[in-house]
Amino acid sequence: MVLTFFFFSFFTIAMAMVAKTARDAYFLSRFDKSILPLMFLAIAVVMGPILTYYTKLSTKLAPRVLFMITCAIFIGSFILVQPLITGFVIPVVYIWVEIVVGISLIRFWTCAGDSFEPQQAKRLFSIIAGGGSFAVMIIGMNLKPFVSVFGTDELLFLAAGFMGLTAFFGLKSMQYLKKEPVKKGTSKQTKKGAKKKKEKRDPFLVGIGTIIALSAVVTTLIDYQFKIIASTAFPSEAELVSFFGTFYSIAGAASIIMQFFITGPILSRFGILIGL
Numbered sequence: 001m002v003l004t005f006f007f008f009s010f011f012t013i014a015m016a017m018v019a020k021t022a023r024d025a026y027f028l029s030r031f032d033k034s035i036l037p038l039m040f041l042a043i044a045v046v047m048g049p050i051l052t053y054y055t056k057l058s059t060k061l062a063p064r065v066l067f068m069i070t071c072a073i074f075i076g077s078f079i080l081v082q083p084l085i086t087g088f089v090i091p092v093v094y095i096w097v098e099i100v101v102g103i104s105l106i107r108f109w110t111c112a113g114d115s116f117e118p119q120q121a122k123r124l125f126s127i128i129a130g131g132g133s134f135a136v137m138i139i140g141m142n143l144k145p146f147v148s149v150f151g152t153d154e155l156l157f158l159a160a161g162f163m164g165l166t167a168f169f170g171l172k173s174m175q176y177l178k179k180e181p182v183k184k185g186t187s188k189q190t191k192k193g194a195k196k197k198k199e200k201r202d203p204f205l206v207g208i209g210t211i212i213a214l215s216a217v218v219t220t221l222i223d224y225q226f227k228i229i230a231s232t233a234f235p236s237e238a239e240l241v242s243f244f245g246t247f248y249s250i251a252g253a254a255s256i257i258m259q260f261f262i263t264g265p266i267l268s269r270f271g272i273l274i275g276l
Helices: 002-030 033-058 063-084 089-113 118-150 152-176 188-233 237-270
Strands: none
Touching (some): 002 033, 002 089, 002 118, 002 152, 002 188, 033 063, 033 089, 033 188, 118 237, 188 237
16 A cells, blocks of 8 residues: 555656656746746646636546546646647646646645545655655656757656556555545535534644745745756756756655655654644
8 A cells, every 4th residue: 555655656746847847947948037937926826726626526526537537638738738849838838737736746645645544644654755755866867868868858758658657556546545525415414514614624724724825935936046047057958957857866865864764753753743
């Protein structure tokens, strides 16, 4: 079970890293990078409604069906759009990749959360998330030789391949789901109970939302500086992709140390509050 989710995490993050590296390289090398702040704004505006619709859709479709539909759409979109990377297709791809990655990560952690008990999660989530760290390190190390052989115009094809492997391990992971999705036609009494339960959780949701919002502000500011400086230092698209790959491989190695030797032991021994 842990191994299955490990590989689910590995290929989800591998897809995300390759797709994000591709869209960043294309945008910073082939488009006007001065409008990068507007891209962050566009992502924020677009993501909200799409994720809201995706959440509603998840209550109407079986997890396996929704998972396969989204995987098929994402794989098809990467394959179709790769030959068209030019002009105003580039900012569209920039936003689309963020949507794909966002939904993929939500899908992974939802599946993991519905498969493990809380006590298991505290012990095992750091190991499972380590799959993503290994992906960043291993794929990052190999991006430079990949670009040297195939060039930068094949990166979204590679991301589509990783998405296919994500679909395979995602389907295998779903056999461990413990919670059944909410079905249509629930009674009024059940809905009232769910509403009261939701109201009781509001402080928790506000707290989590605040942490995510503050983290997003910091991440966005640093991400903007990082991309602008990197594009100035490495004006060539191939050099930029190679740099991102090397940087992410080092970051992945650091994440592995955190996941296996720091995060897990702290959460297991001291709990989430002390961990934060």
